[in-house]
Amino acid sequence: MKIPALLRSLVARRHGGVVLFVGLFMLLALVTRIALLAQSGWALDWNATLIASFAWGALFDLGAALLFAVPLALVLTLLPAGIFERRWARAGAHGVFIGAIGLLLFSAVAEWFFWDEFSTRFNFIAVDYLVYTTEVVANIRESYPMPAILGVILLASVGLHLLLARTGLIDCWLEAPRVTTRRRYVQGGAWMAAALVAGVALDSNQLPAFANTYNRELAKNGPWSLFAAFQHNEIDYDQFYAKLPVDEAFSHLRTELAQDGSLPLGLKDARDTLRYIKNEGPEKHLNVIQITVESLSASFVGAYNPDSNLTPNLDVLAKQSLVFDNLYATGTRTDRGMEALTLSMPPTPGRSLVKRPHNENLFTLGSVFRSRGYDTAFIYGGYGYFDNMNTFFGGNGYRIVDRAAVAKTDITFANAWGACDEDVFNWTLREADRSAAAGKPFHYFVMTTSNHRPYTYPDGRIDLPSKISRRSGAVKYTDYAIGKLIRDASSKPWFKNTVFVIVADHCASVAGKTELPVQNYHIPMLVYAPGGQVAPGHIGDLMSQVDCAPTILGLLNWSYATRFYGWDVRTAHGDRRALIGNYQKLGLYEEGTLDVLKPVRGYSAYRYDPVTFALTGRPKETEERDETIAYYQTASYLYKSGGYRAVSDADQTGYTAQILALNPDRSTAAVSAPKTTADTAAEIIR
Known part of the structure; x- marks a missing residue:
């Protein structure tokens, strides 16, 4: 498959794996949003606000993708030059991508079931569920056919990875020419800075006051909302709400x-x-x-x-x-x-x-x-x-x-x-x-x-x-x-x-x-x-x-x-x-x-x-x-x-x-x- 020149220029470098991860993250986030739209179409307002939901959603998807890509960007910055010239390193890179796709798919499936139960993206309830793992894990096992679900996620992860590999994009990244240590650190620093800007600039409270809460929830990103809930599980009344003396x-x-x-x-x-x-x-x-x-x-x-x-x-x-x-x-x-x-x-x-x-x-x-x-x-x-x-x-x-x-x-x-x-x-x-x-x-x-x-x-x-x-x-x-x-x-x-x-x-x-x-x-x-x-x-x-x-x-x-x-x-x-x-x-x-x-x-x-x-x-x-x-x-x-x-x-x-x-x-x-x-x-x- 012939890779477009612009895409090749973005991928054919040490941090090209980050580009691939961000692209995959945003693609699966979009598919998740469309799936949630299909599940709750009866409750949504089908007007211009739906377009706004997807527009804001894309912005938060990008911000979340950049933040979740930080560990990969850091590792690629610190690995020595020529590391991917070794077979074990290339095999490891393929394994990392299969795992990353699996985690993204697992998150998407979890969002589907969470939305089905609560009609919202991940929120403080999901945070509490992570705290009380004994009850929650047992509840999930008793409520859903987890072996079948995990099996499908594994097969889908391998399948999506093979499709991605057939495009030649992964090889394009792994075969990128060596760069100097200074250039590698500059590129890594740029990715870190982009993630920092996203983390500071984006806040779920910036979302417009949609008349329909389904439209507003659709605009959010699930993993982003989960981590935001960690930060805002307690909200100080005096700081955030209208007051009187x-x-x-x-x-x-x-x-x-x-x-x-x-x-x-x-x-x-x-x-x-x-x-x-x-x-x-x-x-x-x-x-x-x-x-x-x-x-x-x-x-x-x-x-x-x-x-x-x-x-x-x-x-x-x-x-x-x-x-x-x-x-x-x-x-x-x-x-x-x-x-x-x-x-x-x-x-x-x-x-x-x-x-x-x-x-x-x-x-x-x-x-x-x-x-x-x-x-x-x-x-x-x-x-x-x-x-x-x-x-x-x-x-x-x-x-x-x-x-x-x-x-x-x-x-x-x-x-x-x-x-x-x-x-x-x-x-x-x-x-x-x-x-x-x-x-x-x-x-x-x-x-x-x-x-x-x-x-x-x-x-x-x-x-x-x-x-x-x-x-x-x-x-x-x-x-x-x-x-x-x-x-x-x-x-x-x-x-x-x-x-x-x-x-x-x-x-x-x-x-x-x-x-x-x-x-x-x-x-x-x-x-x-x-x-x-x-x-x-x-x-x-x-x-x-x-x-x-x-x-x-x-x-x-x-x-x-x-x-x-x-x-x-x-x-x-x-x-x-x-x-x-x-x-x-x-x-x-x-x-x-x-x-x-x-x-x-x-x-x-x-x-x-x-x-x-x-x-x-x-x-x-x-x-x-x-x-x-x-x-x-x-x-x-x-x-x-x-x-x-x-x-x-x-x-x-x-x-x-x-x-x-x-x-x-x-x-x-x-x-x-x-x-x-x-x-x-x-x-x-x-």
Whole structure:
């Protein structure tokens, strides 16, 4: 094959291998982008922005290619003259190129599957997956036919290399004439300088604000995005987001929080959320088992979506429960759900507080329960070191019951992410028996795992085969396991003194065309009290996941000092709102509107149509902007300053005495749960 003169001049030199690598990198990156385009063509905007996606994509592909070529450029600079006149060196060069092509193909295949799961290029999730290699590698092995995939990649690598060799370009490079050491170092320095310029000049934040997030993600380069995620896994709010003077932000926040009817505590520090929640009548000291279900979108549950037939047990249970119809998750990952459900705190940019340092002794739902003498535990089917869960829950007073803490005989079925939901619920029943026998009320945060890739579960439980049915089968199995838990618990002496809270950590799908697709944050929540202490019904008010903890305590009729950002949605007045976000964009959703904060000090205002899910721009208003800033800026401030600390038992008692002194006619006396003749679980769930 005759090589064009210009191409020959670029390749026929010591660093010609770098030229070949950069060309291969950009070619495979383009093919990957086209493949992702084909996979998500239905969601993309097919207009001029698609051309912009490819144009920006080519720029980032080039920058990534230059950076990834640095090791090769360095080696070619340091190797002595005439090295490729030796057969072993030439064979080694061919081997390096086969390996390089293999890595590029592996990256492309990984991007395909990552896009299929998350509809984004590599991001902080991929970074976390690299950290927790045991679970992730096992999950990949169980989810995909890896021997076949790796075999195809190997064959494709050899095949592409042979095609490249047939062009004569590799021989053209290896047979390049010798150059002086000085010239070799000058050429190597030029490649290093080009890579340095690319690394400094290019930043994903420079991408235009595409109206469609699919178009924006398509413009990125996968490997570039992966390494960028390493750098930006934590994002400093003060540096990158719109701000108010700190005291002004807290002033706005106090106005918002006052809508729950809470009483001020005469704080010396105005930069705090501490206040007192006062409920009338006697407290109910019921047990609370909170089942946090992995990736349970509201659309999966028949009680929310009549077209779904995946949750027959939950659908029957919903008729006997208090159902919250309009609840929205704060984030898109399990650790975000845990953060909201335990801390009742808005999501801060970057990592959740579950995974950050100095996250111990915070004000949590568990700390309030323990102030009343409750046993609190975190029960999880996997290994709790994943996502720093054990450190977070253990550092905040919860006992840890995870896969590492139980006997092997307690696990009847497991996959990469942990024991099946039936096993986890059996552990929960055992823990409840122990607490009840010790005469202690209990609150358990139970985290399921089965509704997660690879979507495997025990055979013979439901009418959908494991793994093959994917998400639908996993949802139906989790529903089956919850139904079995209720039936098994119904024979326990503590059953009618227990409230079961069933809530999702986040939705199954987080992707959407818009900056923050509101509909993809809608999650279910049911509160079932078999003893009749919580009346069945529906709450249709807009509700944030940060409202779950104070609403649970409100259902128990508790009075307590609180730092929660959320409120009891049943009794709060004023405008309802939901706090939603991803690792960069932070939103305040109110009925019909969405306000979004984003780097660098960006702000967008939208109208939201709950029927079509369309977001359309609206005039930016200072009041809504400042309200949004107040929630997120103060949350970041309190974490960094250590201000979101637990209230000690002594202080809880002291604050109660202070409020009673001001309101002597109001009692906070505790009483036992009322005895009722509610239907048994066997009658509720058949």
